[in-house]
Amino acid sequence: MAGGRFSLDLARPSRQHWLGYVLLTPAVLLIAAIIVYPLFVSIDLSFQNVGIARLDQPRRPFTLANYERLFSSPDFWNACWVTLKLILVVTSACCVLGLATALLVNNRFRGRSVARLLVAMPWAVPEVIAVVIFAWIFDSSFGLMNWVFLSLGFIDRTINWFSDPDAAFAVVATTMIWKGYPFVSIMSLAGLQSIPEDYYSAARVDGANALQRLRFITLPSLMPVIGVTTVLVMLWIFRDFSIIYVLTGGGPLKATQTLSIMTYEQAFSFFRMGYASAVGVVTLVICVVAAKLTMRRAPDTL
Amino acid sequence: MKISTRSMLLGGLTALALTSAALPALAQQKTLKFVSWQKDERGVGDWWASVIKEFETKNPGVKVEWTKVERGAYADTMTTLFAGGKPPEIVHLASFEFQKFADQGWLEDLSPYIRTAGLNLDGWAGQDACQWKGKPVCIMMLYFGNIFAYNEEMLKKEGIAPPKTWADYVAAARKLTKDTNGDGIPDQFGTGHETKGGGGQYLSELMNYTLDAGGRWTDSNGKVTINTPQMVEGLSRWKDVVKNSLTPRDLSAGETRQMFADGRIAMKLDGPWLYPIIRRGKAKDQIKIAVPPFNPPLGGSSNILGMASEIPAESKKLVWDFIAIATSDKFQTDYATLAASTPPSPRAKTDGAKAATPHFDLLVQTAQAASKAGVDRIPKGLEIQYNEFAKMIMEESQRMIIQDLDPKVVAATMQARAEAIQKQ
Secondary structure, eight states, X not given: OTTOTTOOOTTSGGGHHHHHHHHHHHHHHHHIIIIIHHHHHHHHHHTSOOSSXXXXXXXXXXXXXXXXXXXXXXXXXXXXXXXXXXXXXXHHHHXXXXXXXXXXXXXXXXXXXXXXXXXXXXXXXXXXXXXXXXXXXXXXXXXHHHHHHHHTTSOSSOOOTTTSHHHHHHHHHHHHHHHHHHHHHHHHHHHHHTSOHHHHHHHHHTTOOHHHHIIIIIHHHHHHHHHHHHHHHHXXXXXXXXXXXXXXXXXXXXXXXXXXXXXXXXXXISOOHHHHXXXXXXXXXXHHHXXXXXXXXXXXXX | OOOOHHHHHHHHHHHHHHHHHHHHHHHHOEEEEEEESOTTOTTHHXXXXXXXXXXXXXXXXXXXXXEEOOGGGHHHHHHHHHHTTOOXXXXXXXXXXXXXXXXXXXXXXXXXXHHHHTOOOTTOTTGGGGEXXXXXXXXXOOEEXXXXXXXXXXXXXXXXXXXXXXXXXXXXXHHHOBOXXXXXXXXXXXXXXXXXXXXXXXXXXXXXXXXXXXXXXXXXXXXXXXXXXXXXXXXXXXXXXXXXTSSXXXXXXXXXXXXXXXXXXXXXXXXXXXXXXXHHSTTTTTEEEEOOSSSSOOEEEOEEEEEBSSSOHHHHHHHHHHHHXXXXXXXXXXXXXXXXXXXXXXXXXXXXXXXXXXXXXXXXXXXXXXXXXXXXXXXXXXXTTHHHHHHHHHHHHHHHHHTTOOHHHHHHHHHHHHHHXXXX
């Protein structure tokens, strides 16, 4: 190329940044096509009274009706409440279980590799397969859980897991925790392995017991990892669809209807794509705000 | 590496020549897309395959690209295909969902084709439901009546005769629901209904009881008629069956059918599609089929065949050829035999079907009884809002069972909510 009439010497110091732009262009174009463009279409649709959306149709008049209806809808506030409950329950359980298992498999013991594999296994299982397994475990008539509870004498009659709002919520939360905790565990394990051993040696010399070492060395050192992981788990719960949809479809009585299930239902069951877009846009805003707040509040150390 | 201008020109010309030679061959191969959830269904799937084979034989160079989409994802997939401007040319939809597509203008008015072909649709079962804004936008492919199947051995063991009325039926269901292995969990059920899943199936299951009690969702003018003593009685019956777990809870329709076929459920009310499942089940030799103990039986339109409106005229002609084959007397006769279902055409010969399916007369009888009583799963006046209506009925019924509500109160709530849905 050098010396040609239209050659471009990217090695020249004044043009070095061009190479960066050139290399970034395909990725930027791809992201614009598959994320930014649909996002703008969705925002635009949310301000129109659209049943089934078609891109080749003329734009409908601007309206705020979808948002007015949304904020006055009890279903929307119920979906917000269900989403919040799931986030609180699943995120905290995932963090506690993930951290506990990470601490466990960070120790040296026989069979540690197998233990690490077992801890990470649920993460590798496809969501739909996990859902099928849990649907069988919690089957009201022939499920394992009713049999175990009855055998242990915890209950005297079977629980209709998917016909009771509280039980259905518990099933969904349990499945999500099982599927989600290995991610926290893997991230925490990576964080644990980066803590210098010297810290612990110095603490032992100073007479710190195991609990004190956890409280004053392990947890503060892990906080940046836990902060980012919490946000990622939270966002996963916000957008997760398949676990809830396959297990309960959002029922019974909307007890497991999250914002993502509501968006899907409005768009593809009731064909109200303008309204569904409004739910989606509000969900996006909530996600951004929640992620921002969590990141800001997560301290670097305790 | 340097490439001379001459080499580039030569290469380009060669590529052009090769492409030109290949184009006519490609142009001759036309493809019509046909999406269906019935592709792998035993019986009816075989029938569709025979229609496709006949079409491809009659139209050399035209291929039907047949794709299966699961029923659960069907409405989403079809909506996306139509909204994206790439609809399947041959349109197969459930009879409770085509209205949304017709309302968007996505289904072709078939009247010119019907007229030109001289297709006589007089007496074609369920065809009235295909009229949209006064025009036929589809051909009804099945209008069915529910049959009543029961496990004779289980009934005999308890000394129960096949029920003839609701009272007999519920008494039998109570007696047949039991824990047979003593682990504290009932493992044999009197009857079986889907209580988990979509609103449409839930509505159908519930309608077995409301129809027998004389209740209807709407009248012939489309006015909501849920808050009536008949509907209250129907809801009470449903509550009795589900709340007392005379049916296994939280199972899909497919799972309950399989349980019945395997001898874990004693009685089942279902459409003609139950029979092929029974034949593969463990209890196939114990199961008998009879007239439902409910009057009128649940029945109604099932699925439709249509043509996408936004396709070239040449493709429309081919799609009509496909529809003409599917609606021909020969293939309607084959439908009865292969699908073991009642063909909608009054001209179909059912002798072969009667030989292959012992209870075929019963299928015809129940379909006629349902048709005579004007029964359909899609309430008049709520066609467009069907999904939302069905979801609402499911939720209110679940609330009645979970919160132990009085069916009178539930009927009043359903009435108010249905009217609100209708006014949207």
